[in-house]
Amino acid sequence: MWDGILTPEQRAQFGRCGNSIFAAPGKVGIRDALLSGYTTRFETPVQIREGDYEIDFVGAFSYFGGAGSRLLHVGNIGRFFMMGGDVTIGQAEHPVNQLSCHPMLQGGFGGWPVVAEHHQANAAFVAKSRAQRDMEHAAKFGKVHIGNDVWIGQGAYVRRGVTIGDGAVVAARSLVLKDVPPYTIVAGSPAKPIKTRFAQPVIDALLDLRWWEYGLTALTGVDPTNIEAAICQIEENIRCGRARPYHPPIVTITKDGDILRNPPLPTPQNERAQ
Ligand SMILES: CC(C)(COP(=O)(O)OP(=O)(O)OC[C@H]1O[C@@H](n2cnc3c(N)ncnc32)[C@H](O)[C@@H]1OP(=O)(O)O)[C@@H](O)C(=O)NCCC(=O)NCCS
Numbered sequence: 001m002w003d004g005i006l007t008p009e010q011r012a013q014f015g016r017c018g019n020s021i022f023a024a025p026g027k028v029g030i031r032d033a034l035l036s037g038y039t040t041r042f043e044t045p046v047q048i049r050e051g052d053y054e055i056d057f058v059g060a061f062s063y064f065g066g067a068g069s070r071l072l073h074v075g076n077i078g079r080f081f082m083m084g085g086d087v088t089i090g091q092a093e094h095p096v097n098q099l100s101c102h103p104m105l106q107g108g109f110g111g112w113p114v115v116a117e118h119h120q121a122n123a124a125f126v127a128k129s130r131a132q133r134d135m136e137h138a139a140k141f142g143k144v145h146i147g148n149d150v151w152i153g154q155g156a157y158v159r160r161g162v163t164i165g166d167g168a169v170v171a172a173r174s175l176v177l178k179d180v181p182p183y184t185i186v187a188g189s190p191a192k193p194i195k196t197r198f199a200q201p202v203i204d205a206l207l208d209l210r211w212w213e214y215g216l217t218a219l220t221g222v223d224p225t226n227i228e229a230a231i232c233q234i235e236e237n238i239r240c241g242r243a244r245p246y247h248p249p250i251v252t253i254t255k256d257g258d259i260l261r262n263p264p265l266p267t268p269q270n271e272r273a274q
Contacts, residue, residue, distance in 0.1 A: 043079070043248045054090075059148065060215060060248050073141070073160050078148030079212040084172065089158040090144045095133045106130035147182065148212040166207060167197060182207055198227055205231050214238065215246030 038054045046058050049065030054072045058064075059079035064071070066085030073090030094101040102108075106129045109115045119126050141160035146152075150164050153172035164170065168180040171187030171194070180186050180193075183203040187194045196203060211218040211234045220242055222233045237243035252260040 040253050042251045042253070044251060045248070049085070056143070059212070060246065061212075064152075071144075073143050075143035075145045077146045078150065078166065079215075080149045081146060082151040084152065084154030084156070086155045087152055087158075088156075089152075090160045091157075093137055093141055093160055095129075095136065097136075098129060098132070106133050148210075166210075167203070169197065202227055202231070209234055209238075211243075213245055214243040215248070217246065218243040 040053065040055050040058065042048075042058045043060035045060060047063035048058075049063065049069070050067065051065035051069035051071065053065075053070075053074075055074040055077060057075070058077045059081065061079050062077060062081035064077070064081060064083035064087075066083075068086045069083070069088070070091065071087070071089045072092070094103060095106075098105060104115055104118075105126065107119055107126045110119055137160075144158055144160060145163045147164055147166035147168065149167045150169070152158070152164075152170040153174065155173045156170045156176065157174070158164070158170070158176040162176055162179055164176070164180045165182030165184070167183035169185040170176055170180065170191065171185065173189070174187050174191040175189035176186060176191045178190070180191075183197045183206065184193045185195050185197065186192060198206070209231060214234075214237070218234050218237055220237055222230045222237075224230055234243065
């Protein structure tokens with residue numbers, strides 16, 4: 001069980017600086033990444049590689065991270081999410097319409113004595129600058145949301161506020177500034193759609209099917225190389241009860257580094273599938 005997998009040393013290490021977590025149903029292991037100061041909920045299994053994360057929720061069968069990855073300001077990540085290394089998502093934005101973009105103007109770097117003095121003497125303007133930035137950014141930069149069965153390639157950059165639809169692909173080294181529609185492949189800087197993965201009737205069927213809600217039971221006897229046949233087989237699996245809604249254990253990693261195992265919460269996703 002849980003406590004048997006995590007050694008006291010791993011727990012202590014995790015609490016101090018965060019770690020990369022490999023979770024399987026009912027167990028979790030730890031490697032070297034940064035995951036601290038933030039509460040994240042994961043469905044299991046999930047694999048988190050080296051990186052720095054502020055994510056609210058990650059769906060089952062997803063893996064992400066590796067080499068310099070930084071995922072901040074992220075709301076939900078769906079199931080079967082795939083990601084290369086060196087990906088940046090949701091980096092902070094600075095105000096570009098004030099005298100300087102430097103966060104010092106909004107009260108940052110107060111640990112430097114000369115800056116602290118400046119802040120004290122100009123407190124009203126510091127507060128005004130911060131309030132304006134916060135208001136504008138709250139309106140413009142919501143959390144990044146990533147759908148199910150999404151693949152983000154090596155070295156991509158996704159700006160705050162972007163939503164990536166189910167089944168979408170972000171090509172390596174792309175700069176994603178706008179929402180990505182479901183099952184669309186985007187590439188370049190700035191990223192633009194280069195093609196869809198399937199014809200629109202197939203995309204519509206897949207979005208209706210939401211096979212990921214059933215986990216691997218949806219895929220029993222499915223030939224992934226023949227998309228029409230795969231859809232028919234998944235429909236049949238659901239119809240005959242071979243595919244069952246997947247309700248995995250949910251793991252919470254608290255901002256203090258505590259690891260808690262919870263029963264699955266009802267979500268619109270799994271309620272719909274029942
Ligand atoms: C997005 C991707 C999957 C597309 O693969 P594909 O379907 O075989 O695409 P194609 O090779 O047919 O390319 C289609 C067009 O997109 C362009 N393109 C492909 N990848 C691109 C990229 N990363 N940036 C810019 N343009 C790209 C191609 O030049 C081509 O343009 P053209 O039609 O003008 O010639 C692939 O290019 C990619 O980026 N893979 C990510 C690999 C990775 O990051 N692996 C890490 C492990 S997770």
